[in-house]
Amino acid sequence: MKESVENEISMKRYLLGQLTEKEQQQLEEQLMTSNECFEQLLVAEDELVDEFLHGTLSAGEQQRFNNYFLCTPDRRQKLRFSRSLQRYLLANAERPRAVWTGPWFLALRSPYPVMGWGLAGALLLLVIGGGWSVFKISHLQKQLVSARAQQTNPQVQVQDLQQQLTQLRERNDQLASDLRRQQNQRTTLEQELAALKTSSSQNSSSSMIAFALIPGMVRDLEGMKKIVIPTGTAWVQLQLDPEGDDYTRYQAVLQKAEGDDIWNQSSPKVKMKGNNEMVVLTLPAKLLSRGDYILKLSGMTTSGNLEDASKYYFRVLEK
Numbered sequence: 001m002k003e004s005v006e007n008e009i010s011m012k013r014y015l016l017g018q019l020t021e022k023e024q025q026q027l028e029e030q031l032m033t034s035n036e037c038f039e040q041l042l043v044a045e046d047e048l049v050d051e052f053l054h055g056t057l058s059a060g061e062q063q064r065f066n067n068y069f070l071c072t073p074d075r076r077q078k079l080r081f082s083r084s085l086q087r088y089l090l091a092n093a094e095r096p097r098a099v100w101t102g103p104w105f106l107a108l109r110s111p112y113p114v115m116g117w118g119l120a121g122a123l124l125l126l127v128i129g130g131g132w133s134v135f136k137i138s139h140l141q142k143q144l145v146s147a148r149a150q151q152t153n154p155q156v157q158v159q160d161l162q163q164q165l166t167q168l169r170e171r172n173d174q175l176a177s178d179l180r181r182q183q184n185q186r187t188t189l190e191q192e193l194a195a196l197k198t199s200s201s202q203n204s205s206s207s208m209i210a211f212a213l214i215p216g217m218v219r220d221l222e223g224m225k226k227i228v229i230p231t232g233t234a235w236v237q238l239q240l241d242p243e244g245d246d247y248t249r250y251q252a253v254l255q256k257a258e259g260d261d262i263w264n265q266s267s268p269k270v271k272m273k274g275n276n277e278m279v280v281l282t283l284p285a286k287l288l289s290r291g292d293y294i295l296k297l298s299g300m301t302t303s304g305n306l307e308d309a310s311k312y313y314f315r316v317l318e319k
Contacts, residue, residue: 011044017068215310247299257292
């Protein structure tokens with residue numbers, strides 16, 4: 001008796017998905033090998049549906065009934081059939097019925113013999129057809145349980161996981177190979193870029209010449225700064241020593257001695273030379289042909305006004 005109760009409890013927990021993986025596997029093995037056990041499962045399904053319809057399940061059991069038990073179409077069909085049957089029985093519970101007290105087979109008699117034999121034949125077909133339906137449903141449900149057992153078989157799961165793991169490892173190896181190839185390509189490109197920068201720096205250094213200018217030098221041949229720009233020079237850098245360092249930024253204008261503007265630059269680069277500022281201008285060498293030049297440097301005060309800061313005079317000689 002105790003074992004029967006325990007089996008009923010196990011069946012109910014199985015139908016509600018409350019068994020452990022090991023308990024579920026053991027029970028499904030019994031269902032596949034024992035017809036009696038499988039019949040108990042069918043009875044347990046009917047009882048569980050009745051409990052649900054009569055509202056005797058706990059809140060947790062009702063939730064698992066909806067979410068787990070009704071996950072298959074045949075169980076949902078069983079619930080719909082049971083609910084319809086319950087409604088029919090409730091609707092006809094109070095209807096008075098004639099009670100036949102004689103032998104059951106006499107109830108099939110009719111004033112019309114053909115109709116009586118027809119009813120008997122229909123009853124026989126109903127019994128045979130019902131038995132076949134029960135057998136067919138039982139066979140299909142056993143196949144369903146077998147399929148579920150195969151799906152939840154740990155060995156099958158392990159094989160699937162091993163296959164997935166193998167595929168992931170192959171994918172990992174492919175990604176690692178692609179990554180190494182990209183890293184090698186990046187290293188090669190970085191080396192080529194470094195070599196190109198070095199070459200460019202060397203070329204820039206050889207094609208640029210720098211001169212330092214001091215403000216206030218007079219415009220005569222003796223006192224004027226003289227510069228010679230070698231042939232092939234692309235850039236000329238003028239390093240200016242401003243007379244004051246109270247400016248927030250500078251503006252430079254280069255003029256010919258005749259007063260024509262030929263080049264200007266706003267906010268030129270400012271470097272520190274010791275404790276003093278040095279304004280650095282870089283301009284194309286092709287702008288400086290033979291002749292005298294004036295470089296005017298203006299400074300922006302803290303109040304936002306632009307005022308003359310310094311003037312620089314220099315002469316470009318034959319290249």
